Amino acid sequence: MSTQEALAARLRAIAHATPWCMQALHAVAQLGLPHCCIGAGAVRNLVWDALHGYAQPSALSDIDVAYFDAHDVHPESETQLRQRLETVLPGVPWEVCNQARVHLWFEGEFGYAVPPLLSLDDAIASWPEFATAVGLHLLPDGGIGIIAPHGLDDLFDMVVRRNPVRISQDGYAQRLASKNYAARWPRVTIIA
Numbered sequence: 773m774s775t776q777e778a779l780a781a782r783l784r785a786i787a788h789a790t791p792w793c794m795q796a797l798h799a800v801a802q803l804g805l806p807h808c809c810i811g812a813g814a815v816r817n818l819v820w821d822a823l824h825g826y827a828q829p830s831a832l833s834d835i836d837v838a839y840f841d842a843h844d845v846h847p848e849s850e851t852q853l854r855q856r857l858e859t860v861l862p863g864v865p866w867e868v869c870n871q872a873r874v875h876l877w878f879e880g881e882f883g884y885a886v887p888p889l890l891s892l893d894d895a896i897a898s899w900p901e902f903a904t905a906v907g908l909h910l911l912p913d914g915g916i917g918i919i920a921p922h923g924l925d926d927l928f929d930m931v932v933r934r935n936p937v938r939i940s941q942d943g944y945a946q947r948l949a950s951k952n953y954a955a956r957w958p959r960v961t962i963i964a
Contacts, residue, residue: 774921775925776920776924779924779925779927779928780918780920780924780929783819783906783908783916783924783927783928784915784916784918786818786819787818787908787916788823788916790818790822790829792812792829793814793818795909796810796814796835796861796864797810797908797909797910797916798910799857799860799861799864799964800837800857800910801909801910802856802860803837803839803853803856803857804929805839805841805853805884807840807841807891807892807907808836808837808838808839808840808892808909808935809837809838809839809841809892809896809898809907809908809909809917810835810836810838810908810909811833811836811838811896811899811904811905811906811907811908811919812899812904812905812906812907813833813834813836813904814834814835814836815904815906815907815908815909815927816903816904816927817829817830817832817904819927820930820956820960821957823928823930823957823959824957824958824959829869830956830957832865833865834865834866834867834869835864835865835866835954836867836869837853837854837857837866837867837868837869837894838843838869838871838895838896838907839853839868839869839870839871839892840870840871840872840889840891840892840895841870841872842872843959845870845872845873847873849870850868850869850870851868852922853864853868854867854868855925858908871889871892871894871895872888872889874888874889874895875887875888875889880931882943884940886898886938892907893919893921893955896919896920896921896932897921897922897935897937898935898937898938899938900934900935900938900939900943900944900947901926901932901933901934901935901944901947902922902923902925902926902927902931902933902935903926903927903930903932903933904927905920905921905922905935906918906919906920906924907919907920907928908946929934930957930959930960930961931961931962931963932948932953932960932961932962932963933961933963934963945964948949948962948964949956
């Protein structure tokens with residue numbers, strides 16, 4: 773078994789053992805979207821809480837649901853999907869984003885344009901840190917699929933490292949200041 777396969781097995785075991793994660797995966801699966809996952813901070817928190825031995829999960833500002841549908845780039849579709857998730861699993865801070873439309877709003881939000889993304893994998897590969905560039909989805913057989921274009925090393929080594937594909941040095945510095953990783957997870961290594 774390779775290192776990545778071993779880390780993937782650990783990630784699946786952590787997800788299966790974490791009720792909020794399994795509930796979220798089942799809720800998202802009910803949307804019936806072909807290219808969809810939960811990811812980013814939700815997966816990071818899941819793993820880093822487990823590695824720190826926390827009995828209670830860290831508070832999540834949201835559970836990011838990423839999907840890719842180039843045929844429907846209307847923001848209303850994201851709102852409708854979020855509302856469906858709130859019906860299936862209420863009380864969860866859902867954040868739903870069609871990665872096929874990121875280029876349409878990114879410049880207004882972050883001050884610089886980005887090219888259109890080509891797929892869900894392409895989108896996840898562009899997320900701000902390698903440790904958060906990971907998505908999980910439920911497979912038809914009940915297993916957990918993993919999308920990790922940069923591997924799982926930074927996630928399990930608890931390393932925060934800038935992904936230069938999308939985020940600028942300034943944007944990364946702002947993220948580091950706002951996330952306050954070391955206060956939440958003292959064993960984290962931050963590469964500024």
